[in-house]
Amino acid sequence: MIFLLFVLSVVIQLFAIWAIFFFNLNRTIGSVITIAVAILTALILTPWALLLGTPLIALSIIILFAPLRFNLITQPAYKTLANSMPSISTTEQEALEAGTSWWEKELFMGAPDWSQFEKYPYPTLSAEEQSFIDNEVELLCSMLDEWEIHHHLKDLPPEVWQFIKDKGFLGLIIPKSFGGKEFSSFAQSRIMSKIASRSLTTAVSCMVPNSLGPGELLMHYGTDAQKQQYLPGLAKGEEIPCFGLTSPEAGSDAGAIPDSGVVCYGEYEGAQVLGLRMNFSKRW
Structure with a gap:
């Protein structure tokens, strides 16, 4: 006892x-x-x-x-x-400092202040954004057949690609001064959610240029000449945006990619130009 x-x-x-x-x-x-x-x-x-x-x-x-x-x-x-944590790269540090934790900080602390959450204004769509969803997005959805796209065509139909380019689906984040829509993040989310309800393939095809493409990087870090040269073409779908992500060493973890580039002068199309000498390896 x-x-x-x-x-x-x-x-x-x-x-x-x-x-x-x-x-x-x-x-x-x-x-x-x-x-x-x-x-x-x-x-x-x-x-x-x-x-x-x-x-x-x-x-x-x-x-x-x-x-x-x-x-x-x-x-x-x-x-x-x-001492046991791996060091943070310059790119990762910039990403951490690029935004705020918003209300997620309250959630992860385990004691959320719900009164603070109630003070945040609910996002709304502008008249132009709502019109785009009610018209262009609805029309695009009516053109989509995910079964045909995924199982037979293995691609979007040519007329769908043309509609996406003509109506500005690839330039939602690009400023109007460069031919884009300059929509809010909330509008982009609503647009992609609507398209995804009809065709995931089409939604991803529109998401990538607006998120992983070089448009936002050019807007923040590009020179005026680079913006004038590339942003209008990206907005109209005349330029194809790419993100070299997957690598043998890092998979799809963008922060762990070991690729490097050196700014230098080199010969390109018979002329000495300033550019990047890239060192990378991609899985596909």
Whole structure:
């Protein structure tokens, strides 16, 4: 009976410490429970129970007081994990700093502030975006037969490709000054969702130029001459956008691609030009 009581005491203490870390139990409450149970067990049982419970009491005190917890647990754990993590490349760092965590941060913290979520305005479509969905998107969907596309043609019909180019489906993110639609992210999501409900093949064919294509990179990092040369053609579907993604070493993990390029002068079509000398290997 004494042994079972002691085991129960230890289990309660361990559970209180575990709850502090994994269930966001108030540190003060959890630590007081641990210390109180250990001392009570020692008073009821024998001094050796207190001796065995001393490590748990010490751990509770460390958790309870922030300076001790930081110096003895948080800081050593952070240093250990920091040394074991792979270094972040320049490209990955730029991607991390490119946007914000929005409300997802609240979700991953495990204690979302729902009142904060209610304050975010619900996205809406402009009149032009709604008209595009009601007309061009609806007409495109009426032209699609996914079974025929996937099982027989293995491609979109020529008239569908032409419609996509003519109506600006490949330039949704490109500014109007370069011939694009300059639609919002919300509009793009609604457009692609609608197309995907009819044909996944067509949806992906429209998604890639608007997401993985070079249009957005050119808008942010291209020179004025590059923008004038390429963006109008991308918006009209006259230029074919590509993303050299899959590699033997990294699969489809864009951040792990080991490809490199060197900015240099070289001969191209009989003239000395400034360009990129690429070093890459692709699976297909």
